[in-house]
Amino acid sequence: MNVNQLSKRLEKVADYLPEGAYFADIGSDHAYLPCYVCLNDPTAKAVAGEVNQGPLDSAREEVASHQLQNRIDTRLGNGLAVLEKDEVNQVTVAGMGGPLIRDILEQGKDKLTSVNRIIVQPNIDARSLRRWFINNKYKLCAEEILEENGHIYEVLVAEPGNPGEPYSEGQLEKELWLGPYLLQTNSAVFQKKWREELGKKQYVLGQIMQAATPDEEKVKQIQSDIDMLKEVVQS
Numbered sequence: 676m677n678v679n680q681l682s683k684r685l686e687k688v689a690d691y692l693p694e695g696a697y698f699a700d701i702g703s704d705h706a707y708l709p710c711y712v713c714l715n716d717p718t719a720k721a722v723a724g725e726v727n728q729g730p731l732d733s734a735r736e737e738v739a740s741h742q743l744q745n746r747i748d749t750r751l752g753n754g755l756a757v758l759e760k761d762e763v764n765q766v767t768v769a770g771m772g773g774p775l776i777r778d779i780l781e782q783g784k785d786k787l788t789s790v791n792r793i794i795v796q797p798n799i800d801a802r803s804l805r806r807w808f809i810n811n812k813y814k815l816c817a818e819e820i821l822e823e824n825g826h827i828y829e830v831l832v833a834e835p836g837n838p839g840e841p842y843s844e845g846q847l848e849k850e851l852w853l854g855p856y857l858l859q860t861n862s863a864v865f866q867k868k869w870r871e872e873l874g875k876k877q878y879v880l881g882q883i884m885q886a887a888t889p890d891e892e893k894v895k896q897i898q899s900d901i902d903m904l905k906e907v908v909q910s
Contacts, residue, residue, distance in 0.1 A: 681711045684796055684828045687819050688769050691794045691832045692719070698765035699724060699758055701779060706734035708767060709747045723749045724757035755783025765792045773800035777807045784811070793833045801829045805851045809838040816841075818856040820864050827868045829854065849903050858907065866909060873904040 681689070685708050692698055695718040700708050702725065709721035723738070725731040731751050738747045750757040755766070766787070768776045776795050780787070787793070793813065795804055808815055814836030820829050831854075841855040850858060857865050880897045883889050 681707060683821055683823045684830065685711070685769060687821060687830045688767050688794050688796055689715075691792070691817065691830070692765055692767070693792070695719060696765050697721070697763050698767055699755070699763045701754055701757075701766065701768045702726070702771055703734050703749075704730050704770070706737045706747060706749060708769065710737055710741050710743060713743050713746050714741060719746070721747045722757060722763060723747055724752055724754070725749070726751070726753050753782075754779035755786040758783070758786045760786060761789035762786070764790060765794065766790050767794045767796075769794075769796035770798060773797035773803040777803045780804075780807060780811075791834060794830065795833075796828055796830045798826075798828070801831060801854065802852050804831055805854070808833045809842075809851075812836075812838055814838055814840050815855065818854045820854070820857050820860075820862060820868065822864045822867070827864060829857070849906075852903070853907060861907075869904055870908050873901065873908050876901050876904065 689708060689712050692712055694716055696712065696716070697720045698709075698712070699722040700706070703709060703723035704725070706721075706723040709723045713719045713721060723734045725734055728751060731749055734749045738744055738749055766780075768779060771779075776797055780793070793808075797804055805815060808831075812835060813833040815831060815833050815838075816836075817832040818829060820827065822828075842850050843855070853865075853869065876897055880894065880901065883894055883897070
């Protein structure tokens with residue numbers, strides 16, 4: 676992968692940055708995303724944050740190779756600790772598990788006061804992020820689901836606002852899990868993801884039921900998940 680051949684998932688993240696963005700890309704790896712954005716938008720600026728020295732060195736090389744040192748600042752540090760208060764207007768975090776992204780946002784909350792948009796691409800458990808947005812008064816304003824190289828990714832976009840807005844009454848748990856916008860769009864990739872998940876849940880339930888004394892709580896929970904998925908998945 677390189678800047679001119681950005682992965683589909685990172686391109687999707689970039690699509691949600693406004694023109695003239697000043698954003699922090701946390702866990703920036705090779706700084707492909709900041710370089711791509713700054714090369715395509717001469718008014719954009721970025722901070723590329725990395726917790727490990729190796730990836731930070733790669734990011735610095737990438738930035739230097741495009742002569743973007745005056746617009747992309749590469750910094751070593753944990754999560755949002757690389758930022759000054761009120762420094763950036765957008766934050767992107769891509770390619771980690773949902774709970775890890777949630778913890779990064781939670782631990783760096785004091786750095787989000789000037790941020791008007793958060794764009795995240797969790798590899799697993801997007802639900803934990805939707806829940807965090809609700810608890811911290813962010814409105815989920817867009818979601819995308821896409822498949823790339825045999826993996827299915829979700830991209831979530833949130834802004835300060837009414838956190839209850841995209842959710843329906845009585846459907847919160849289902850929408851937190853599956854995504855309120857993704858449920859509405861109901862794409863082929865969405866169907867594929869949850870069909871596979873339904874198969875896994877049914878398999879696990881079958882295994883549990885073979886035990887001499889199945890764990891009733893667990894059975895109830897998995898059965899509830901299966902019922903929810905069956906409402907959504909087209910056979």
